[in-house]
Structures are given as structure tokens and as C-alpha cells.
Amino acid sequence: MKRLIVFYSYTNNTRGIVDKIKNRYNYDTVEIKTKEEYSDDYDKVVASEEKLVPLDYQPDIEPLDIDFNQYDEIILCTPVWWYSVASPVNTFLHTYNLKGKTIIPIATNGGWLGRTFDNIANLTGANIKKSLSLQFDKGRLTNPYEFEDWLDHLEDDESKM
Ligand SMILES: Cc1cc2nc3c(=O)[nH]c(=O)nc-3n(C[C@H](O)[C@H](O)[C@H](O)COP(=O)(O)O)c2cc1C
Known part of the structure; x- marks a missing residue:
């Protein structure tokens, strides 16, 4: 069983979670990075993404040099942005073919998860x-x-659960 962590983080909540998983299990990890960095102005990003997320916005991301076929499962860690995945994760989900793979999604949020998990399932x-x-x-x-x-x-051994 080989697992890969794929994550994006803007204000480092998700990064902290990824660090803890990695410290414990040492899975290979890749970070989704946008070609153009997001502004440091949090409120500005929140306001502009409120308009962009419903439009299925997909900012350009750096290519990920990963052979997904090497991995049985992907732990996908994303912040929730406007009731869905963060836009850079939206790009990732549209770019890489994950059909039939197993994804373990983790969504960090402020209490409003929205459609995040359904969107990951439907998109991939x-x-x-x-x-x-x-x-x-x-x-x-x-x-x-x-x-x-x-x-x-x-x-845990799932066959025994
Ligand atoms: C653009 C933007 C939109 C957000 N939308 C939501 C939301 O819809 N629901 C929610 O619970 N939290 C929302 N948040 C809060 C983040 O999901 C939360 O702080 C998350 O843990 C941030 O992860 P990060 O620190 O790894 O970037 C939003 C934050 C940003 C920046």
C-alpha cells in the first residue's frame, strides 16, 4: 500500500496538518503551487474568490512531477474556499486523471464545508x-x-474493520 499526500495551503493551516501526517507516516508529499502567488491580503483574496469559485476558476499551477500510477491512494489536503476546494486544488483535480483511484480527502475550514467532498468525488x-x-x-x-x-x-487493516 503506497500513499501520496497532495496538498495546497494559503495560510498554513493545511500545511500544519500535512506536516503531522508526514511526521507520523513519512508518505511522499507534493505541494500544489500557483504560477502566480496569491496576494498577502487575506480579505482581498476572500473577496475575489467569492466571485471566482462559483465560476469554476482554475488558476495556473506548476506542473507536478509525479507518476500517480505508483500510488494506491492519494491523501488530498485542501482548504475550503467558498464551500468547495481551494481554486488551485480545483485546477489540480481538472488537470490530472484520478478516475478509479482512491482519495482520502482532508478539508480544513472555518466550519462551512459545503460541497467540498461531493465536488472532489464528482470531478475525479x-x-x-x-x-x-x-x-x-x-x-x-x-x-x-x-x-x-x-x-x-x-x-488500520481495513479488512479487519
Ligand atoms: C478565499 C477563502 C475562502 C474561504 N471560504 C471558506 C468557506 O467557504 N468555508 C469555511 O469554513 N472556511 C472558508 N475559509 C477559511 C479556510 O477554509 C480555513 O481557514 C482553512 O483552514 C485555511 O487553510 P490554509 O491555512 O491551509 O490556507 C476560506 C478562506 C479563504 C482564504
Whole structure:
């Protein structure tokens, strides 16, 4: 069983989660990076993305030098942007063929998950399992124990569950 973490993070909540998963299980990890960096002005990004996300906006991203066939499962970690995946993750999902793959989606958010997991499933045609919504408040997980528990069981033998 080989797993790959693919993630995007704008204000580093998602990056912190990825670091914890990686520290524990040492999975290969790739970061989605936009060709043009987002502004440091958080409110400006929130306001412009409010218009762009409903238009299925796909900002240009750097190519990912990854052979997805090497991996059985992809742990996809994204912030929630306007009730869906962050726009750079939207580009990723449109660019790479993940049909029939298994995705474990993690969506960090402020409490409004919206259609995020359904959109990942519908866009990719992948099998979705162990999905995890993680709420943050001022850069901190609101329920860290939920995440620790999820992490503890990430490699449980599913045939015995
Ligand atoms: C453009 C933008 C849109 C957002 N939209 C939502 C949303 O619809 N629902 C929600 O719960 N949080 C929303 N948030 C908050 C983020 O999902 C949350 O802070 C997330 O953990 C940020 O991850 P990051 O630090 O890895 O970028 C939004 C943040 C940004 C920047």
C-alpha cells in the first residue's frame, strides 16, 4: 500500500496538518503551487474568490512531477474556499486523471464545508474514503483529538474493520 499526500495551503493551516501526517507516516508529499502567488491580503483574496469559485476558476499551477500510477491512494489536503476546494486544488483535480483511484480527502475550514467532498468525488470519479473535515479557529484546530484519533487509525487493516 503506497500513499501520496497532495496538498495546497494559503495560510498554513493545511500545511500544519500535512506536516503531522508526514511526521507520523513519512508518505511522499507534493505541494500544489500557483504560477502566480496569491496576494498577502487575506480579505482581498476572500473577496475575489467569492466571485471566482462559483465560476469554476482554475488558476495556473506548476506542473507536478509525479507518476500517480505508483500510488494506491492519494491523501488530498485542501482548504475550503467558498464551500468547495481551494481554486488551485480545483485546477489540480481538472488537470490530472484520478478516475478509479482512491482519495482520502482532508478539508480544513472555518466550519462551512459545503460541497467540498461531493465536488472532489464528482470531478475525479475517484473512490473517496476516510474523509475528514477539520475546523480551525484563529489558526488552531477546534477539536485536535478528532484529528489525533483519525491519525492513529489511518493505517488500520481495513479488512479487519
Ligand atoms: C478565499 C477563502 C475562502 C474561504 N471560504 C471558506 C468557506 O467557504 N468555508 C469555511 O469554513 N472556511 C472558508 N475559509 C477559511 C479556510 O477554509 C480555513 O481557514 C482553512 O483552514 C485555511 O487553510 P490554509 O491555512 O491551509 O490556507 C476560506 C478562506 C479563504 C482564504
